Amino acid sequence: MFLEDFAKLNKTFRYTISAALIMIITIGVYNWVISPHTKYLSAAQKYEQVLDERNRTNKLILSNLKIKQTRLEQLKQRFTNLNEIAFTEKEAKNFWSNLKQITEEAGCYFDSLTITNSKQAAEGTFTTKSAAVSMSGNFNGITQVIEKINSNPRKIWIDSLQLKTVQQSSILRCDMTITIYKSTSKE
Amino acid sequence: MISNKTVLGIDISSRKIDMLWAGKEGGHIKVLKSLSEPLPKGIVVNGNIENVSKLAKIISRLKRKHKIQAGKTAVTLSISPMLTQLMYMPKPMPINPRKHFEGEVKKYAILPEDKAITLDFCRIPPNTRPNENRLLIVAAEHKKVAKFIKTFRKADIDPDILEPAILGSISSLYQPKVNGSTQTKSLFILLREGLFTTVVLRNGGIDLTNTKKPTAQQVSGSGFAEYTADQISNIQNYYDIELMEESQDWQITIVLDQKVEDTEKLKNKIGKNISYENLELINQYTGVDSIPFFKSDIPEEHLPPVAAGIVMKLLGFDRSGMKINLLPPEAANIREAKNQAILTATLAATIVLFMFLLVGMLNTTIKNINTETSKRNQKNTSKLLEQQQQLDEQISEISGLVENSKAIFEKHKDINWAAILNDIRNKIPSDVRVTSIRSGEDGKTLISGLALSNQSVGKFVDALGSSEHINSASLSETQKHSQNKKILRYSLNCEPEQRN
Numbered sequence: 001m002f003l004e005d006f007a008k009l010n011k012t013f014r015y016t017i018s019a020a021l022i023m024i025i026t027i028g029v030y031n032w033v034i035s036p037h038t039k040y041l042s043a044a045q046k047y048e049q050v051l052d053e054r055n056r057t058n059k060l061i062l063s064n065l066k067i068k069q070t071r072l073e074q075l076k077q078r079f080t081n082l083n084e085i086a087f088t089e090k091e092a093k094n095f096w097s098n099l100k101q102i103t104e105e106a107g108c109y110f111d112s113l114t115i116t117n118s119k120q121a122a123e124g125t126f127t128t129k130s131a132a133v134s135m136s137g138n139f140n141g142i143t144q145v146i147e148k149i150n151s152n153p154r155k156i157w158i159d160s161l162q163l164k165t166v167q168q169s170s171i172l173r174c175d176m177t178i179t180i181y182k183s184t185s186k187e
Numbered sequence: 188m189i190s191n192k193t194v195l196g197i198d199i200s201s202r203k204i205d206m207l208w209a210g211k212e213g214g215h216i217k218v219l220k221s222l223s224e225p226l227p228k229g230i231v232v233n234g235n236i237e238n239v240s241k242l243a244k245i246i247s248r249l250k251r252k253h254k255i256q257a258g259k260t261a262v263t264l265s266i267s268p269m270l271t272q273l274m275y276m277p278k279p280m281p282i283n284p285r286k287h288f289e290g291e292v293k294k295y296a297i298l299p300e301d302k303a304i305t306l307d308f309c310r311i312p313p314n315t316r317p318n319e320n321r322l323l324i325v326a327a328e329h330k331k332v333a334k335f336i337k338t339f340r341k342a343d344i345d346p347d348i349l350e351p352a353i354l355g356s357i358s359s360l361y362q363p364k365v366n367g368s369t370q371t372k373s374l375f376i377l378l379r380e381g382l383f384t385t386v387v388l389r390n391g392g393i394d395l396t397n398t399k400k401p402t403a404q405q406v407s408g409s410g411f412a413e414y415t416a417d418q419i420s421n422i423q424n425y426y427d428i429e430l431m432e433e434s435q436d437w438q439i440t441i442v443l444d445q446k447v448e449d450t451e452k453l454k455n456k457i458g459k460n461i462s463y464e465n466l467e468l469i470n471q472y473t474g475v476d477s478i479p480f481f482k483s484d485i486p487e488e489h490l491p492p493v494a495a496g497i498v499m500k501l502l503g504f505d506r507s508g509m510k511i512n513l514l515p516p517e518a519a520n521i522r523e524a525k526n527q528a529i530l531t532a533t534l535a536a537t538i539v540l541f542m543f544l545l546v547g548m549l550n551t552t553i554k555n556i557n558t559e560t561s562k563r564n565q566k567n568t569s570k571l572l573e574q575q576q577q578l579d580e581q582i583s584e585i586s587g588l589v590e591n592s593k594a595i596f597e598k599h600k601d602i603n604w605a606a607i608l609n610d611i612r613n614k615i616p617s618d619v620r621v622t623s624i625r626s627g628e629d630g631k632t633l634i635s636g637l638a639l640s641n642q643s644v645g646k647f648v649d650a651l652g653s654s655e656h657i658n659s660a661s662l663s664e665t666q667k668h669s670q671n672k673k674i675l676r677y678s679l680n681c682e683p684e685q686r687n
């Protein structure tokens with residue numbers, strides 16, 4: 001029935017109908033099937049590009065992180081080295097209490113120890129402890145005491161030093177101000 | 188090797204249906220299947236189809252049963268009435284010859300005047316009139332031809348050629364003789380569906396054609412022999428007397444569509460004036476033993492002569508030049524429309540298939556990209572940035588601590604008193620004594636003592652000045668001792684070296 005109706009049309013019209021039908025099918029299938037897929041593919045490719053870009057950024061960040069990690073390690077090492085200068089609480093106590101013994105071992109007489117000052121050097125770093133120390137002895141003995149103080153693995157500052165002969169003898173009275181640093185982080 | 192394109196010839200008469208499926212093999216026609224089946228009464232009457240559905244079913248069943256799949260199909264027509272006529276048409280031919288001939292053929296009493304006609308024509312040799320075209324015209328009632336087409340379409344066959352049975356018979360049975368001698372006149376007689384058709388062939392073409400409808404008495408029993416002999420005699424007389432041609436050898440072929448009990452007796456009755464050798468009786472019903480060009484694997488196979496003739500036409504073995512096709516133009520149109528519809532559907536299906544393949548490819552690509560991206564997506568930039576920020580904060584904090592600590596220690600003046608005291612002890616001249624050493628918070632140190640001479644004090648100052656632990660040393664003052672004038676009191680200013 002369809003064929004007979006179709007055959008009744010003239011050739012040009014039949015070809016036009018065929019072409020139109022094929023075009024409609026092509027356009028329809030393209031619009032409803034192909035086009036969404038191509039769009040999705042395009043989006044996926046763009047997303048891939050974005051990811052590539054992001055990966056490059058990630059690589060850069062990772063390389064930066066490595067450099068920064070190294071820098072942090074170096075800084076930590078430097079801080080540890082600086083901390084080597086400072087006493088712990090216990091070491092500080094030992095140092096002050098051993099001072100008399102050091103003096104006497106050098107043949108000097110230990111007169112007094114007065115801890116005069118204790119203050120925060122800087123936030124999160126150290127506190128300083130200063131003390132006025134008085135002793136008597138000959139020049140060599142006092143020099144020996146100072147050498148022994150300096151030989152401590154921690155750093156000790158002698159902020160002031162005063163030597164004076166006692167009654168025109170070879171005995172010298174020595175007054176000095178000693179400062180040490182106590183590490184807050186070590187505590 | 189048989190050619191890929193095989194053809195099917197179908198001959199339908201009131202009594203039976205013949206099918207011949209064949210293909211071209213070299214210079215021969217290879218018979219693939221030859222079958223013949225009697226038709227029940229009432230389906231085809233006098234060559235006209237009376238029961239379209241039943242005939243279509245029979246054709247369809249035969250085709251299916253014998254698995255016949257032919258590229259082209261030709262069908263013979265024995266429609267009654269059907270006009271087969273030679274005509275002369277002045278040159279040039281009219282613009283629409285078909286229309287012109289429609290009017291012409293309706294003048295013949297054999298065709299109904301008030302009904303649509305289907306006709307076809309072809310030029311035929313020999314042409315003795317230079318200003319005219321010699322044409323063979325075949326015409327039949329359109330409605331009856333349409334029934335044929337409808338029947339075959341129902342049987343899922345789209346015929347390429349609809350040809351009168353007489354022409355099919357001539358193609359298969361008479362052609363070799365046509366090509367043989369040009370001098371011999373050949374008379375071809377076909378008795379089919381109650382019609383008595385005579386065709387005279389000479390010089391390779393049709394010379395005379397005539398169709399008559401004898402009475403039942405004339406074509407049955409002994410009447411047939413007499414009637415046939417009369418007709419042959421009439422034709423021979425026409426040539427002898429009317430055209431005044433010398434009597435030549437006549438080659439006579441009679442094709443019957445009925446069973447003959449005694450062929451020799453019939454030949455004897457017919458052949459009053461002609462030799463038996465030149466008379467050939469062929470029975471369509473039983474078929475013929477051999478047809479030139481045909482080859483069959485089945486020994487002693489009888490081929491249907493009419494179906495064989497149209498197969499020869501389809502395969503290009505026919506040289507009679509009589510190309511008649513009664514397929515109406517609208518049938519050809521429907522055929523073309525069908526092909527076009529099939530082509531459109533195939534194209535559409537191909538496009539859809541191609542697009543689905545494309546979608547498949549796109550999906551695979553998308554899937555690959557998604558897999559790839561999901562792999563790459565594992566590292567999160569924000570986490571890395573967070574980590575970087577944390578590191579920056581830690582660096583900043585520790586850097587601050589380091590800088591602060593460094594600044595504290597650098598600010599704090601550190602003097603190596605042990606070394607300075609050792610230098611004083613080692614470098615002091617023998618006549619110089621130190622009575623006091625006093626350092627201030629700024630590190631500047633005042634050394635006081637007693638000496639015997641200024642030179643000694645000077646030496647002491649120089650010695651201290653050259654010490655690596657003292658930056659500079661200078662004499663502050665000297666004065667005589669209040670109790671002993673030989674002794675000098677001195678004071679020195681020193682600036683000790685600071686340690687880092």
